[in-house]
Amino acid sequence: MDIRLENLTKTFSNKDKTHETIAVNDFSFTIKSGHLVGLLGPSGCGKSTTLFLLAGLLTPTSGKIFFGDEDVTALPPEKRGIGLVFQNYALYPHMTVYDNIAFPLRNSKSFKEEHKDAKERKMEIDKIVQETARIVAIEELLDRKPAQLSGGQQQRVAIARAIAKKPKVLLLDEPLSNLDARLRIQTREEIRRIQKATGITTVFVTHDQEEAMSITDEIIIMKSGVIQQINEPQETYIHPANVFVAQFLGNPPINMFPVKVEGGHFVLNDKRAIRTVLPDGDYQMGIRPESFNLCEAGTDESVDAEVVFKATIGRDSQVRFNINGKLCEALIESDRQVAEGGMASFTLKRSGVHLFDTAGERIELW
Numbered sequence: 001m002d003i004r005l006e007n008l009t010k011t012f013s014n015k016d017k018t019h020e021t022i023a024v025n026d027f028s029f030t031i032k033s034g035h036l037v038g039l040l041g042p043s044g045c046g047k048s049t050t051l052f053l054l055a056g057l058l059t060p061t062s063g064k065i066f067f068g069d070e071d072v073t074a075l076p077p078e079k080r081g082i083g084l085v086f087q088n089y090a091l092y093p094h095m096t097v098y099d100n101i102a103f104p105l106r107n108s109k110s111f112k113e114e115h116k117d118a119k120e121r122k123m124e125i126d127k128i129v130q131e132t133a134r135i136v137a138i139e140e141l142l143d144r145k146p147a148q149l150s151g152g153q154q155q156r157v158a159i160a161r162a163i164a165k166k167p168k169v170l171l172l173d174e175p176l177s178n179l180d181a182r183l184r185i186q187t188r189e190e191i192r193r194i195q196k197a198t199g200i201t202t203v204f205v206t207h208d209q210e211e212a213m214s215i216t217d218e219i220i221i222m223k224s225g226v227i228q229q230i231n232e233p234q235e236t237y238i239h240p241a242n243v244f245v246a247q248f249l250g251n252p253p254i255n256m257f258p259v260k261v262e263g264g265h266f267v268l269n270d271k272r273a274i275r276t277v278l279p280d281g282d283y284q285m286g287i288r289p290e291s292f293n294l295c296e297a298g299t300d301e302s303v304d305a306e307v308v309f310k311a312t313i314g315r316d317s318q319v320r321f322n323i324n325g326k327l328c329e330a331l332i333e334s335d336r337q338v339a340e341g342g343m344a345s346f347t348l349k350r351s352g353v354h355l356f357d358t359a360g361e362r363i364e365l366w
């Protein structure tokens, strides 16, 4: 089922109403049916507020939310057909895994109406619990209590409980942040597998770019309640809409520095280095660390720079060059000859060079 937001806004006022925070500012977008979409951005950008609005736990200040053709803006959470998974699993500690998954079904009015006969209802619940446990691969854990499970297993139980009700929409709020690094990777792949197996339209909140990039169909990047870009993860990395997005995605981060165009060339370290059709003026250039190719001095379109720092880490060397007064980090193959304190020349891979105007908006270069 598609999710559509129309000019959705949520503001919060402080107690004496002297100050307003616009947590979600005029959001309009559509999430395609069956897609897994990541809400990504720094702390306080409005990710959780957006998710809570979708869940019906918060009421928007203005705007509308549609699930398919149905306007759900005024519906309470229990009437929206959503499954919710939070960071802290929130499993019932005194219940077995089986009962944790069965609980929402046993307490669902509509489920009771659909299955009036108590015996038939019990059998149907058993079927759903077994089937859901199989999907999230916890069949052998059904008799255990939550305290007897690892963090990753507990999170899978929380997902099983959320999908047992066959929700139209699955909402995940930082579901992996309580897990250690290895388990996070394993569990995020698991979430993707489960989401694909069930085909439920899913919104996933995270502040971890790698997590969002690795499992989502699209990412929505937010800053201070404003959407910066919506696109497939790789497209967003390759074509960042502005300086904020360019700096937010990528590890190590993109190198940003001011650059001038003079007479059809970018001026890098006082040399007219790279040809461009752009008019003379001031711009901002971003270079991804993986885009530096060392070369002989004097090579066409090469840049000469001082090597301020060099460290070899396994396969790659981390080198810091001084470009237009900024320290820029490059990842290059470690067998190349570069000496700290000396000069080096490099060309740049075009795909890793991004240009922005002085206000921070992208300019298409090549």
Ligand code: ATP
Binding pocket: 012, 013, 021, 022, 023, 041, 042, 043, 044, 045, 046, 047, 048, 049, 050, 207
């Ligand atoms: P985090 O990654 O830290 O969880 P987030 O992106 O999920 O952050 P939100 O929790 O959605 O951010 O908060 C967005 C903004 O709205 C923040 O400035 C926050 O302080 C504010 N805010 C959220 N809830 C309330 C509230 N109940 N009352 C007042 N302000 C709120």
